[in-house]
Amino acid sequence: MQLIRGAIHHYPTATTQYHAGLQSFADGGLLIEDGKISDIGDFSTLKAQYPDAGIVDYSGKVIIPGLIDTHLHFPQTEIIASYGEQLLTWLDNFTFPTERRFEDETLAAQMAEVFLTECLKNGTTTGLVYSSVHKVSTEALFRAASARNMLTVAGKVCMDRHCPEWLQDTPESAQRDSAELIEQWHGKGRNYYALTPRFAPTSTREQMAALGELAQQYDDVFIQTHLSENHDEIAWVKTLYPECQDYLAVYEKYHMLRPRAVYGHCIHLSDSEWQRMADSGAVAAFCPTSNLFLGSGLFDMAKADEFGVPVTLATDVGGGTSFNLLKTLGEAYKICQLRNYNLSSLQGFYMLTQGAAVSLGLNDRIGNLNPGSDADFVVINPRFDPLSQLRIGADSTCEDTLFALTMLGDDRATVATYVAGQPQYQQQEV
Ligand code: GUN
Ligand code: ZN
Numbered sequence: 001m002q003l004i005r006g007a008i009h010h011y012p013t014a015t016t017q018y019h020a021g022l023q024s025f026a027d028g029g030l031l032i033e034d035g036k037i038s039d040i041g042d043f044s045t046l047k048a049q050y051p052d053a054g055i056v057d058y059s060g061k062v063i064i065p066g067l068i069d070t071h072l073h074f075p076q077t078e079i080i081a082s083y084g085e086q087l088l089t090w091l092d093n094f095t096f097p098t099e100r101r102f103e104d105e106t107l108a109a110q111m112a113e114v115f116l117t118e119c120l121k122n123g124t125t126t127g128l129v130y131s132s133v134h135k136v137s138t139e140a141l142f143r144a145a146s147a148r149n150m151l152t153v154a155g156k157v158c159m160d161r162h163c164p165e166w167l168q169d170t171p172e173s174a175q176r177d178s179a180e181l182i183e184q185w186h187g188k189g190r191n192y193y194a195l196t197p198r199f200a201p202t203s204t205r206e207q208m209a210a211l212g213e214l215a216q217q218y219d220d221v222f223i224q225t226h227l228s229e230n231h232d233e234i235a236w237v238k239t240l241y242p243e244c245q246d247y248l249a250v251y252e253k254y255h256m257l258r259p260r261a262v263y264g265h266c267i268h269l270s271d272s273e274w275q276r277m278a279d280s281g282a283v284a285a286f287c288p289t290s291n292l293f294l295g296s297g298l299f300d301m302a303k304a305d306e307f308g309v310p311v312t313l314a315t316d317v318g319g320g321t322s323f324n325l326l327k328t329l330g331e332a333y334k335i336c337q338l339r340n341y342n343l344s345s346l347q348g349f350y351m352l353t354q355g356a357a358v359s360l361g362l363n364d365r366i367g368n369l370n371p372g373s374d375a376d377f378v379v380i381n382p383r384f385d386p387l388s389q390l391r392i393g394a395d396s397t398c399e400d401t402l403f404a405l406t407m408l409g410d411d412r413a414t415v416a417t418y419v420a421g422q423p424q425y426q427q428q429e430v
Contacts, residue, residue: 001031001032001033001038001050001052001053001054002031002032002033002053002054002055002056002421003029003030003031003032003043003046003047003050003053003054003055003056004029004030004031004032004056004058004063004377004379004418005027005028005029005043005055005056005057005058005059006028006030006057006058006059006060006061006062006063006379007024007025007026007027007028007060007061007062007063007398008023008024008025008028008029008030008040008062008063008064008369009022009023009024009062009063009064009349009398010022010023010064010065010353010354010368010369010370011023011349011350011353011354011355011367011368012354012368012369012370013354014354014358014363015358016308016310016355016358016359017305017308017310018346018347018350018351018355019350020346022346022349022398024398025040025041025042025043027042027043027044027059028040028041028042028043028063029041029042029043029045029046029047030063030369030375030377031046031050031053032375032418032421033421034421035149035374035375035420035421035422036372036373036374036375036420036421037369037370037371037372037373037374037375038371038372039371040369040370040371058379058415058416060381060383060394061379061380061381061382061415062379062380062381062382062398062401063369063377063378063379063380064123064349064353064377064378064380065353065354065366065367065368065369065376065377065378066123066124066125066126066353066366066376066377066378066417066418066419067122067123067124067125067126067325067326067352067353067378068124068125068126068127068312068325068352068353068356068357068360068366068367069119069124069126069127069128069313069314069315069323069325070127070128070262070283070285070312070313070314070356070359070360071128071130071224071262071264071285071287071314071315071316072127072128072129072130072314072315072316072317072320072323073095073129073130073316073317073318073319074111074112074115074129074130074131074137074141074154075098075099075101075102075108075111075130075131075132075137076095076098076099076317076318076319077111077114077115077118077317077318078098078111078318079094079095079098079318080317080318080320080321081318081321082094082318085294086230086232086294086295086296087229087230087232087233087294087296087319088230088232088233088236090294090319091163094318095318096163096164096167099132099133099157099167100132100164100166100167102131102132102134102136102137103132103134103136103137104136105136105137105139105140108131108132108134108136108137108140108141109140109143109144111140112137112140112141112143112144112145113144115141115144116144116145116148116150117425118323119150119323120148120150120417120419120424120425121323121411121414121417121425122322122323122324122325122410122411122414123324123325123326123378123380123411123414123417124323124325124417125150125151125366125376125377125378125417125418125419126150126151126152126153126362126366126376127152127153127154128153128154128194128222128224128262128285128314128360129141129152129153129154129155130154130155130157130196130198130224131154131155131156131157131196132156132157132167133156133157133158133159133167133168133169134156135156135177135180135181137156138154138155138156138181139181139184139185141154142154142185142191145190145191146189146190146191148419148424149189149190149419149420149422149424150190150419150424151190151191151192151362151365151366151374151376152190152191152192153191153192153193153194153222153224153360154185154191154192154193154194155178155181155193155194155195155196155222155224156174156177156178156181156196157196157197157198158174158178158195158196158197158198158203158207158211159197159198159202159203159207160174160202160203160204160206160207161201161202161203161204162201162202163198163202169207170207171204171206171207171209171210172210174207174210174211175210175211175213175214178193178195178196178211178214179214179217181193182214182218182221186218186221187220190374190420192221192222193218193221193222194221194222194223194224194262195211195214195215195218195221195222195223195224195256196223196224196225197211197225197256198225198226199225199226199227199233200225200237200240200241200247200250200251201233201236201237201240205241208250208253208254209254211254211256212253212254212255212256215254215255215256215258216255219258220260221260222260222261222262222360223256223258223260223261223262224261224262224263224264225251225256225261225263225264226263226264226265227247227248227251227263227264227265227266227269228247228248228265228266228267228268228269228273229264229265229267229268229291229294229296229297230267230294230296230297231268231297234247234268237250245272246270246272246273247273248269248273248276248277251263252276252280257276257277257280257282258280258281258282259280259281259282259361260281260283260360260361261280261282261283262282262283262285262312262360263277263282263283263284263285264285264287264314264316265285265286265287265290265291265296265299265316266284266285266286266299266304266309267291267296267297267298267299267300268297269300269303271303271307274303274304274306274307274309275307277307277309278307278308278309282309283309283310283311283312283359283360284304284309284310284311284312285311285312285313285314285316286299286301286311286312286313286314286332287299287313287314287315287316287319287320287328288313288328288331288332288334288335289315289316289320289321289322289327289328289331290315290316290319290320290321291335292331292335293319293320293321294319298335298338298339299332299335299339300339301336301339301341301343302339302340302341310355310358310359311351311355312351312355312356312359312360313325313328313329313332313348313351313352313356314328315328322410323411324409324410324411325352326352326402326405326406326409326413327406327409327410329343329345329348329349329351329352329406330406330407332348333345333348333403333406344399344403345399345400345402345403345406346398346399346402348402348406349402353367353368354367354368355367374420375418375420375421376418376419376420377417377418378414378416378417378418379414379415379416379417379418380405380409380413380414380415381413381414381415382396382401382404382405382409382413384409384412384413385412387408388404388405388408388409388413391404391408392404392405412427414427415427
């Protein structure tokens with residue numbers, strides 16, 4: 001039994017839309033037993049109540065739930081920050097050649113280590129992760145995540161056209177491999193599976209139908225794909241699926257519009273698409289650094305609010321330019337500024353934690369620090385360098401501290417990242 005001490009902030013209540021329900025303890029305690037949180041409150045009260053607990057003292061630091069990155073690509077770790085393209089040429093010139101390397105299980109295992117280390121160093125304890133088209137790379141990722149006991153949602157990319165032949169699967173192999181991976185990993189340990197058609201342009205109707213069958217057969221698996229990221233992509237989908245009224249209708253037709261379906265980007269949706277997203281319980285993953293980097297467009301938070309679509313945040317590494325979700329929130333804020341939408345740091349904090357967990361149906365395990373939840377949390381030093389020490393005072397509010405961190409922070413602010421009660425990342429003293 002361990003009692004973790006620090007300033008604690010989290011959203012205990014489960015609602016899909018952002019609400020003003022932040023719970024804070026200025027000098028708080030988090031009681032950890034068997035990988036779970038068993039109590040939360042004022043440190044002095046908990047210390048008196050549990051005198052036998054070993055104390056880990058993070059006084060002066062901030063403790064928040066582990067951050068949830070709802071869209072990123074593990075094979076793209078090494079092509080992060082590759083210059084000068086928009087989506088479709090970026091895929092051809094950087095992404096596909098690199099993803100080919102993940103047919104090699106040894107390389108995939110090595111890169112999974114690098115990838116998960118980057119996640120943890122930045123306070124991310126759960127990712128919704130795309131692997132490559134290869135089954136072995138998906139297995140390598142699940143194995144590496146399991147070794148660290150990280151709650152992970154991942155899936156094998158499926159694509160059987162409009163990418164190099166050496167990177168294509170088929171409708172049959174995509175269905176077979178995905179089904180085997182579901183049986184092997186979904187709900188096993190802390191792992192969950194996501195059916196992962198890359199996006200409509202790279203799947204034939206036959207492949208979409210094969211994956212649609214699986215979506216119906218396994219109604220609690222996640223679904224992840226890309227939607228309306230780039231104008232050329234959208235025009236392409238129109239020519240490839242002329243029978244569908246719009247881009248979303250392709251996924252709708254193949255039974256992929258439902259709760260636990262997470263659509264990356266959603267930048268250029270029509271009102272009808274927003275409405276159908278809302279009606280279905282699907283989730284929009286806002287990927288600000290990627291959208292700016294690839295010149296894709298400015299996500300419209302006001303539309304998501306108007307229609308009541310849950311929005312989560314995501315790095316979209318390697319289209320995205322940082323593994324750090326607080327930095328990512330800072331870029332989301334700037335995009336919202338250009339759209340005249342006020343994205344407060346507290347709303348963003350909610351989106352990175354409890355909001356994401358509720359949207360994904362995982363809030364009984366992650367996203368909050370409620371008793372009974374898994375003990376996934378991050379210890380942050382808001383005053384991590386001379387500039388942040390100047391800007392952030394010991395008495396700064398949670399909202400102001402978080403805001404400054406989204407603008408100034410990076411992995412230097414991560415003191416430690418705990419996964420199921422164990423410190424899986426600890427910053428080295430310099
Ligand atoms: N659309 C299809 N594949 C990808 C990808 O790998 N990254 C991004 N940003 N968009 C995509
Ligand atoms: Zn992506």
